[in-house]
Amino acid sequence: MAKNVLDFEKPIIELENKIEEMRKHETMLDISKEIKTLEDKVLQLKESIYNNLTRWQRVQLARHPERPYTLDYIYMMTTDFIELHGDRNYKDDHAIVSGFAKLDNQKVMIIGHQKGRDTKTNLYRNFGMPNPEGYRKALRMMKLAEKFNVPVITMLDTPGAYPGLEAEQRGQAEAIARNLLEMSRLKVPIIVVIIGEGASGGALGIGVGDRILMLQNTWYSVISPESCSSILWRSWEYKEQAAEALKLTAEDLLEQKIIDRIIPEPLGGAHKDHQQMANTLKSVLLEELNNLLKIKPEKLISSRLEKFGKMGVFEE
Amino acid sequence: MGWFTRKKENISKESKKSDLPDGLWQKCEDCGEIIYNKQLELNLWCCPKCNHHFRIGSKEYISFLFDEGTFKEIDKKMKSADPLEFVDTKKYSERIKSTIKKTGLNDAVKTGTGKINNKKVSFACMDFGFIGGSMGSVVGEKISRAIDVAYEEKIPMIIISQSGGARMMEGAYSLMQMAKTSARLARLADAKIPYISVLTDPTTGGVTASFAMLGDVIIAEPKALIGFAGPRVIKQTIGRDLPEGFQRSEFLLENGFIDFIVTRKQMKEKLSLLIDYLHNNHK
Structure with missing residues (x-):
């Protein structure tokens, strides 16, 4: 049985286990018909569950410990x-993590948050929470890419910038602010993909670009539902309501005109089929890059300014 | 009748807590000195005994920074639109309405142009009194437009920050204001027009992580709390007490993140001098 099962996935897993059990007896009895009926039922159940997820359930999927991370995408794409x-x-x-890579024959600079898979690697990766030097490393790579005219792809997946004592001492806020300014005038194309969690300034710190894409089961907002709950409701218990109120899913952000495109995930989430997810992402990235590489740097920068300039809703 | 059967309302329910004592006297939060209000105002809201800087709003900063009668406000009527129809323990739309009524401000920043020792500048000053000085679409848009004024008129930009960070009730829209304002500052920087950032108590979160930390010169009032994460969150994360003076102006100066600390009384003259040094050298 698969580990890391989310509550709302339990009915699916139960049925799948039942099918598994029946298969064991298949050699003795002809129950292929029954198995087929159950399999159809599983598919139906999956579609009804995964197409009607609450915002909080999306947040849970975005954090699924078996989801592909930046390095997985790099190796697969x-x-x-x-x-x-x-x-x-x-x-x-x-x-x-950062470095040069080739998407088919296209040279790219890829920069992304990196989480770990277990306690040891999570400690090594600081749970995907960068310190100021992480943002400064990202900026150094972007400048390097700009100097040698290589487009940039960033992958966002962080629970937030690290709120530590030394992080403050070394200027966490300054590091993020500097990146926002420099990314807005970088002379090469930047594609931003939210591949998991897009938590606030820690995500945005590598998130300014010409095209902002979100995988289907990810979230992006000004604060995590838990922290929002603790501040506005003064309790950690209202995370579901906070997630609803924040309107933080890919569909929400597309409607808010903050992102440009949603990239579909395999049924049940990116973690169900890493290679399929990577293939989809790769073809989208190549398509987007192809369009952006035709645009002159001055036009790229002025459009970027205009793009972020339009974000926001107010009354006059 | 025993006291426990008393049906009268509890005293504390009836008594209203007001944000500002409207009496004639105020007590210094730092040294406990009792100060006559008029004297406090003459002293630019600093304690005459210990020089503690009381938290003040945009109206007060404008009153002593600009040459008399030169400040002209822009985008005065801009208001939040509640794009997410956000509800926590209270509707955001109602929170906005009641805060406007309570503070007499339309949102957490005032913008415009004015003259400092006869030098015209574009100016923005935040108000902590308006939902913790938080930045939503209105703050982001007004600051962006003020930067555009500086860019178009080729005049220096000055921003006084005072904020708890990005406004939760506008979700990702608030977050994007960080990118929006920073992008405008990039254009201003490319045009070699100076931007001076003034940090006051408190400046934290998304405001610090965007325009507040991007000044050509960054100055701060004494002992102002300045940081990315709030001290409570950091304490929870690291599980130990924070050192004395952590995240205060003096700490940032020591660590190299601000240029100098300025008292309120010197602020106008220092800004004026900085403008002299930075502006109009490209002829």
């Missing part, structure tokens, strides 16, 4: 990846 390290100032932040 690209060739000749060469990882580059360090901010040339303080240290190498393992919560952000």
Whole structure:
């Protein structure tokens, strides 16, 4: 039986286990008809569950520990990846990975948050929560890409920038702010993909670009539902309501005109079929890159300014 | 009748807590000195005994920074639209309405142009009194437009920050204001027009992580709380007490993140001098 089963997935798993059980007896009895009926039922159940997820359930899927992370996508989508390290100032932040890679024949610079899979690797990756040197490393890579005219792809998946004592001392806020400014005037195309969690400034710190894409089961907002609950409701218990109120899913953000495109995931989520997810993402990235590479740098930058300039709703 | 059967309302339910004591006197939060209101105002809302800087709003900053009668407000009527129809323990639309009524402000920033020692600048000043000085669409848009004024008129930009961060009730829209304002500052920087950022107590979260930390010169009032994460969150994360003076102006100066600390009384003259040094050198 699969580990890491979310509550709302339990009915599916139960049925799947039943089918598994029946298969064992298939050699003795002819029950292929019954199995087929059950399989159809599973598919129906999956569609009805995954097409009617609440916002909180989406958040849970976005955090699923078996989802592909930045390095998984790099290994599945690209060739000749060469990882580059360090901010040339303080240290190498393992919560952000970066380097040159080839998407078919297209050279790209890929920068993304990186989570770990178990306690040991999560500690090494600081649970995908960068320190200032992570953002400065990302900026260094972007400048490198700009200098040698290579487009940039960033992958966002973080529970937030690390709220630690040393992070403050080394200027967490300044590091993020600097990236927002520099990314808005970078002379090469930038494609941003939210592949998991897009938590606030920690995500946006590598999230300014020409095209903003979101995988289907991800979230992106100003704060996590839990923190929002603790501040506005003064309790951790209202995360479901907070998730609803924040309107943080890919569909929500497309409607708010903050993102440009939703990338569909395999039924049940990206973790159900890593390779299929990577193939879909790769074809979308190639298509988007193809369009962006035709645009002159000055036009790219002025459109980027205009794009973010339009975001927001107010009355006059 | 025993006291426990008393049917009268509890005293505390009836008594209203007001944000500002409207008496004639105020007590210094730092040293406990009792100060006559008029004297406090003459002293630019700083304690005459210990120089503690009381938290003040845009109206007060405008009153002592600009040459008399030169400040002209822009986008005065802009208001939040509640795009997410956000509800927590209270509807956001109602929160906005009651805050406007209570503060007499339309949102958490005032923008416009004015003259400092006869030098015209574009100006934005935040108000902590309006939902914790939080940045939603209105704050982001007004600041962006003020930066555009600086860009078009080729005049220096000054922003006084005072904020708890991005406004939760506008979700991702609030987050994007960080990118929006920073992008405008990038264009201003490319045009070599100076931007001076003034940090006051408190400046945290998404405001610090965008325009507040992007000044050509960044200055701060004494002992202002300045940071990305709030001290409570950091304490929870690391599980130990924070050192004395952590995330205060003096701490940021020591760590190299601000240029100098300025008292309120010196602020106008220092801004004026900085403008002299930075502006109009490209002829």
